[in-house]
């Protein structure tokens with residue numbers, strides 16, 4: 001069963017306490033499998049025209065109330081700080097937003113450790129500082145549904161004045177929903193309290209809704225700061241959008257080389273090493289439940305594929321502390337630097353673009369055509385991404401690994417290492433590269449449906 005269908009099956013409408021009819025569906029609705037879609041980045045040249053377009057687009061953004069309905073296509077919409085400014089939102093409201101949002105992603109490069117190969121000077125034009133005002137995402141079940149939805153959106157754009165399309169990028173994956181490295185992804189998502197979705201067997205407790213939805217109580221017992229006025233802030237959220245160009249061939253070469261260097265005979269050793277780097281096998285089966293070989297039935301089963309913690313693997317002998325999955329959600333692991341993992345949980349809505357991964361790819365095939373739009377949603381999105389980039393991705397102190405970085409998304413200006421705990425001595429692998437290069441991104445605000453109408457109608461006037 002796909003992740004979306006499993007979620008739908010666990011939804012008990014009358015148990016939802018959130019204002020679902022005001023929240024954008026994308027916050028609760030996961031991708032279909034297979035999926036196709038488009039990201040579009042718009043620039044507002046003139047406030048009235050921009051507001052008119054927003055009003056027209058808002059009609060096509062479904063609410064979370066109907067998120068379990070069968071839909072051929074749906075849209076999510078988010079606005080940058082410069083976008084709110086260009087739409088004419090008053091200064092007092094603008095100043096009530098978090099400082100990192102006001103500055104925008106490029107200006108936060110230092111806090112995000114977006115330097116070297118990932119620095120803003122290498123980004124696409126659509127993400128030049130101040131270029132992306134509105135980010136529009138359309139997800140669809142198939143190409144025909146996407147064409148229809150896209151037609152509608154482009155018609156709204158053509159009928160508008162004062163808005164320019166600065167970037168457009170198609171994405172999609174087949175029913176295996178695999179990313180550019182050949183791994184199934186977007187599996188582990190937090191359970192949002194009050195959403196009406198029942199927990200999975202063995203799933204950790206629901207995370208307070210205010211971690212994801214502005215105006216609701218967070219894990220601290222009260223809401224996180226909300227932009228003003230409440231008509232603008234309430235039931236909205238924040239979005240981090242980062243476009244990565246994946247070096248899938250270089251990643252393949254690295255794995256082949258390491259498996260060969262350890263005297264392995266290819267195939268099985270490569271797959272085990274790839275799983276150790278990620279924390280899951282390519283099918284999505286997690287190492288803690290499938291330590292020795294892939295188990296595609298487990299990987300494809302939402303009832304089982306996330307039902308684990310690390311209590312039986314405190315030393316990382318099965319799933320290395322340094323693996324991408326364990327770093328980004330250490331669950332019950334004992335960390336050297338104490339952190340409340342529940343305030344760093346994120347809803348991921350990433351989308352893969354480019355041709356499908358193949359085992360034969362080498363670095364020579366890395367021509368910038370494959371990658372991921374990494375998208376996450378959280379009421380603390382900026383604090384969380386900057387914390388993750390600084391501590392859990394580009395350092396290793398919290399797991400006693402000094403300067404070792406995340407093997408998938410860490411920035412490696414010089415080749416890095418990866419540590420695999422094993423008996424009698426741990427194995428340390430060299431040659432980890434920057435396998436995902438950042439090609440742009442923006443900090444965005446995802447307004448509620450009421451707030452979209454409020455902005456479109458110039459509610460402050």
Ligand code: HEM
Pocket residue numbers: 179180181183184185186187188189244278280284324325326328329346372374385388389408409436
């Ligand atoms: C851009 C390239 C990336 C790739 C190819 C990638 C791939 C994956 C894969 C294969 C998984 C395991 C399956 C799953 O649970 O979805 C995963 C999990 C995860 N990733 Fe990434 N990821 C990327 C970027 C990021 C970034 C930039 C972050 C955070 C800032 C991140 C945060 C997470 C989290 C939180 C999990 C779930 C961990 C858990 O709950 O067990 N990923 N990723």
